[in-house]
Amino acid sequence: MPSFIRDPKDFWSGVIFVIFGLAAVIIGRDYSMGTAGRMGPAYFPTILGGLLALIGSIGIVRSMIKSGDPVSRFAVREIALIMVAVVVFGVLVRGAGLAISVVALVMVSGYASKKFKVGPFLAVAVGLAAFCVLVFVKALGLPMPMFGPWLGF
Structure with a gap:
């Protein structure tokens, strides 16, 4: 693990959030977006995926700031x-x-x-x-x- 990552748990959970969030945004691109008043089928997955990717990005940045425990065994x-x-x-x-x-x-x-x-x-x-x-x-x-x-x- 690189030395600038001080909290591996936050880092890897952030990476997972970003991957799933971006996947939702990419998949949602095939559908029509609509507007906030008349939401199309892409609206909810795109907004939710974007928020999920944002939360994951915050987790990744946070992992470089605060110290934490190493990742334990894979359950x-x-x-x-x-x-x-x-x-x-x-x-x-x-x-x-x-x-x-x-x-x-x-x-x-x-x-x-x-x-x-x-x-x-x-x-x-x-x-x-x-x-x-x-x-x-x-x-x-x-x-x-x-x-x-x-x-x-």
Whole structure:
């Protein structure tokens, strides 16, 4: 690592933010922008990507000013568990319903934490599932089953 980078964590997180932000801006260029009053399909990803790249740039500059800890090990197990949790959610949401898939998402991704305990995570999962059902199915009326056909509902 070059000597002018004093905080590697801020530097690499800034680089990741800049990459994703610029990718959103570049991808958004293929769509019409519109105006603030009549936003086109490129408006939101371009603005959000620009802000993300700006935040990343601030992180990179900050990494050269303040000292910080070195980057520790790459958390492969934790990243894999979170990716598996998202895939499990996607697979379960149509067949098992929103409530079951949210519980599965929270439990599998929670297992990536060193502080995982079944009881507290299950309580959060059930609460989040109830909240999601109330907001997305009841309040917004999204055509998504609370409990899917796999469960006989």
